[in-house]
Amino acid sequence: MTHTTPAFLQIHQADDAAVRRELAAGLVQSPAQVSPKFLYDALGSRLFSAITELQEYYPTRTEAGIFATQGADMASHIPARALLLDLGAGCCTKAERLFPVLRTAGYVAVDISVDFLRETLTTLQQRHPSLPMMGLGMDFSSSLALPPDTRPWLARHGLEAAPRVVFYPGSSIGNFSPPEALRLLRQAHAVCQGGGAGGGLLIGVDRVKPTDILEPAYDDSLGVTAAFNRNLLLHTNHLLGTDFDPRQWQHVAFYDSAQSRIEMHLQSAIAQQVRWADGERRFAAGERLHTENSYKWTPEGFVALLEAAGFRPAVHWTDEHEWFSVFWAEA
Numbered sequence: 545m546t547h548t549t550p551a552f553l554q555i556h557q558a559d560d561a562a563v564r565r566e567l568a569a570g571l572v573q574s575p576a577q578v579s580p581k582f583l584y585d586a587l588g589s590r591l592f593s594a595i596t597e598l599q600e601y602y603p604t605r606t607e608a609g610i611f612a613t614q615g616a617d618m619a620s621h622i623p624a625r626a627l628l629l630d631l632g633a634g635c636c637t638k639a640e641r642l643f644p645v646l647r648t649a650g651y652v653a654v655d656i657s658v659d660f661l662r663e664t665l666t667t668l669q670q671r672h673p674s675l676p677m678m679g680l681g682m683d684f685s686s687s688l689a690l691p692p693d694t695r696p697w698l699a700r701h702g703l704e705a706a707p708r709v710v711f712y713p714g715s716s717i718g719n720f721s722p723p724e725a726l727r728l729l730r731q732a733h734a735v736c737q738g739g740g741a742g743g744g745l746l747i748g749v750d751r752v753k754p755t756d757i758l759e760p761a762y763d764d765s766l767g768v769t770a771a772f773n774r775n776l777l778l779h780t781n782h783l784l785g786t787d788f789d790p791r792q793w794q795h796v797a798f799y800d801s802a803q804s805r806i807e808m809h810l811q812s813a814i815a816q817q818v819r820w821a822d823g824e825r826r827f828a829a830g831e832r833l834h835t836e837n838s839y840k841w842t843p844e845g846f847v848a849l850l851e852a853a854g855f856r857p858a859v860h861w862t863d864e865h866e867w868f869s870v871f872w873a874e875a
């Protein structure tokens with residue numbers, strides 16, 4: 545069968561009252577915070593793609609190197625003809641490279657950045673017309689379960705009983721604190737168990753390493769990461785109707801070794817008041833808005849997390865510097 549356009553289900557709605565409540569609740573907290581998922585609108589997704597090309601941003605090319613050199617070995621552990629579920633698919637490049645390696649039978653790309661996902665998946669479908677594809681525009685931070693509306697599509701393509709490979713690359717798991725990550729991985733485990741035998745999780749994880757390698761990756765010399773971070777303010781203006789002026793906010797990124805995490809913040813350059821329809825928040829000069837954490841893991845710590853989430857003992861592959869790891873854990 546030839547597919548010209550991918551199936552698409554849009555669950556996440558940018559104009560949702562729940563989105564506005566979540567943003568407002570974070571802004572009035574002390575310290576103020578906005579979830580990193582709001583870094584991604586169409587422009588945020590494009591800025592992230594630019595970040596992945598920066599010399600300082602080692603994770604993308606390091607992870608790609610692991611897949612390129614060790615993909616064949618990975619394929620000997622991972623079931624062929626599986627349904628590949630890509631969490632936070634972005635530009636879908638990483639999954640596309642896996643299609644021939646894993647002989648993927650169906651592809652479901654999940655992302656909160658709905659317009660960007662529609663665009664990238666439509667182009668991807670044209671390059672792979674025989675592969676059934678579905679886009680799921682949804683926020684998986686509340687639930688990872690496949691929406692019931694995916695069932696007719698799975699049935700139509702004979703994919704209900706296919707093993708499910710949940711693919712979560714790019715160390716996006718690092719955006720969650722260890723207890724939140726455990727909760728998400730338990731949900732990923734349940735998703736894998738919803739398909740045929742042999743399914744599991746293929747996940748890329750950034751490792752603990754020296755600060756002088758970590759910090760420039762989140763504070764590059766061209767200021768692309770700073771623009772990506774500040775774009776969260778424009779996105780918040782769009783979603784909540786706030787009057788943030790990005791020029792009055794400075795990008796701050798540092799490694800907290802006690803918590804093994806990079807923190808990203810926006811720091812107010814002046815004393816200012818930010819207003820929206822039914823709320824406001826005063827920021828002193830130098831006060832920060834916390835926008836992202838990126839936890840770094842040791843392989844031992846991550847294997848223990850996978851097992852606590854219900855997965856079997858994992859196998860993992862790494863690069864020559866041991867900066868990044870890719871784990872395969874059967875459900």
Ligand SMILES: C[S@@+](CC[C@H](N)C(=O)[O-])C[C@H]1O[C@@H](n2cnc3c(N)ncnc32)[C@H](O)[C@@H]1O
Nearest residue numbers: 581584632633634655656657683684685713714
């Ligand atoms: C760091 S980027 C990784 C993109 C790509 N997978 C890669 O590895 O290069 C994170 C991706 O996850 C998506 N994302 C972040 N939070 C999400 C959420 N709560 N639900 C769905 N997608 C999310 C973003 O839109 C973005 O495309």
